[in-house]
Amino acid sequence: MKFLLTACLATALSWSAVGQPPAKIDVSQFPATMVDDVVVPVPSEIFSVLDKLGSPNWQAQLRQDSSDQLGNRAHIALLLGATVAEGFIAVQAQNPEKVKEIGKNVLKYSEAIGVRDAVIQHSNSIIEAADKRDWNRVRSELDRAQQNVRQAMAELRDEQLAQLVSLGGWLRGTEVLTAIVRDDYSKDGADLLHQPKLVSYFEEQLKNMPPGFARDPVVKKIQTVLSKITPLVSVDTISLESVKEIHGMTAEIIVLIMKP
Amino acid sequence: MKRKLPHPSFLAAFLGVLILTIIPVHAVVDDALSFAYECAAPYVKDNYTVREEAWAGDLGEQEAKAILHQLFKGNDYWFWMGTDVMSAKISVHIYDAEGNLAETDSWQRKNFAAARIKPKKSGSYYVVIKIEDSPTERTHYGLVYGYR
Numbered sequence: 001m002k003f004l005l006t007a008c009l010a011t012a013l014s015w016s017a018v019g020q021p022p023a024k025i026d027v028s029q030f031p032a033t034m035v036d037d038v039v040v041p042v043p044s045e046i047f048s049v050l051d052k053l054g055s056p057n058w059q060a061q062l063r064q065d066s067s068d069q070l071g072n073r074a075h076i077a078l079l080l081g082a083t084v085a086e087g088f089i090a091v092q093a094q095n096p097e098k099v100k101e102i103g104k105n106v107l108k109y110s111e112a113i114g115v116r117d118a119v120i121q122h123s124n125s126i127i128e129a130a131d132k133r134d135w136n137r138v139r140s141e142l143d144r145a146q147q148n149v150r151q152a153m154a155e156l157r158d159e160q161l162a163q164l165v166s167l168g169g170w171l172r173g174t175e176v177l178t179a180i181v182r183d184d185y186s187k188d189g190a191d192l193l194h195q196p197k198l199v200s201y202f203e204e205q206l207k208n209m210p211p212g213f214a215r216d217p218v219v220k221k222i223q224t225v226l227s228k229i230t231p232l233v234s235v236d237t238i239s240l241e242s243v244k245e246i247h248g249m250t251a252e253i254i255v256l257i258m259k260p
Numbered sequence: 261m262k263r264k265l266p267h268p269s270f271l272a273a274f275l276g277v278l279i280l281t282i283i284p285v286h287a288v289v290d291d292a293l294s295f296a297y298e299c300a301a302p303y304v305k306d307n308y309t310v311r312e313e314a315w316a317g318d319l320g321e322q323e324a325k326a327i328l329h330q331l332f333k334g335n336d337y338w339f340w341m342g343t344d345v346m347s348a349k350i351s352v353h354i355y356d357a358e359g360n361l362a363e364t365d366s367w368q369r370k371n372f373a374a375a376r377i378k379p380k381k382s383g384s385y386y387v388v389i390k391i392e393d394s395p396t397e398r399t400h401y402g403l404v405y406g407y408r
Contacts, residue, residue, distance in 0.1 A: 042311065191381065
């Protein structure tokens with residue numbers, strides 16, 4: 001399939017080696033399967049824009065609770081993703097104690113899901129960098145930890161679980177994004193929610209979950225929430241009402257993830 | 261990391277050959293990715309954060325591949341591509357969801373190529389990579405990106 005895709009693109013995108021690229025291409029030449037290659041952004045890509053738009057109170061966005069009670073593997077994967085996202089919030093808040101706590105939790109949840117080895121080095125680095133207040137390094141190590149976890153899961157043929165890690169991070173990131181935009185609404189801030197293809201991608205991933213995961217009440221609830229979010233983020237201007245609605249739905253899910 | 265490793269059919273003939281061959285194939289793909297990171301290195305000094313998300317694989321001459329990517333207005337992105345085939349010419353360009361060329365800058369030098377975008381709107385974009393010219397049948401590439 002991928003071969004056919006690239007062959008098809010070769011015809012669609014023929015420009016000379018030395019020439020300029022075409023000003024317009026026919027995106028209908030891209031088969032729907034390209035969605036496989038959707039890139040899930042890390043929360044800091046969005047948070048960096050929020051910092052440019054205003055001065056969010058990141059400290060107020062940090063959760064005070066952490067989950068000691070672990071659920072099934074689907075839950076832990078979602079929790080792991082949400083916890084890495086929490087790490088990015090703690091970096092924005094420049095809170096070293098919270099970052100260190102998150103570094104330890106990332107290791108704990110990774111161990112519970114059988115991918116401890118992929119994370120231990122990064123967990124230690126997160127803690128060490130937080131002590132030095134080296135925020136750029138903490139960001140890199142959080143990103144690396146998440147990528148390594150997903151890669152380790154893929155190697156264990158647990159791709160679906162890897163998707164849940166990304167989804168958990170996206171849900172927590174979106175909860176915080178909507179909280180900040182709700183409190184200080186701007187069109188540019190709300191524009192950050194314009195992610196229809198990403199939301200559709202997550203919906204598609206959940207539809208293809210194995211029955212064991214698909215039956216999970218939290219996963220089912222997320223599926224319902226995503227189907228409600230899709231139309232809200234598919235418009236040109238996302239209203240304050242929509243921002244509030246998305247916040248309510250994502251906050252509810254995060255509570256379920258944090259307290260299985 | 262999303263990797264598309266080559267699967268040459270002739271390797272299936274003998275398991276021993278397969279094992280001996282796969283090891284250098286991995287090495288070559290990693291080499292291509294190393295060149296992409298090398299291409300990104302100078303930009304880190306300009307405060308670009310390089311993501312861990314990376315792609316590596318191989319394409320034939322004049323073959324292209326697109327990656328659907330969510331980008332955010334307010335950020336400044338660079339996509340860096342590298343190959344271990346030193347005499348190959350490669351390219352990377354960025355199009356919006358309607359297929360319009362959306363990049364603010366791009367360049368191609370030696371075995372490197374890069375494209376920059378400051379999105380006018382948050383949303384999905386197509387990052388299109390292509391092997392323009394290469395002396396080898398399949399050319400390994402690596403692609404990484406960063407933002408600030």
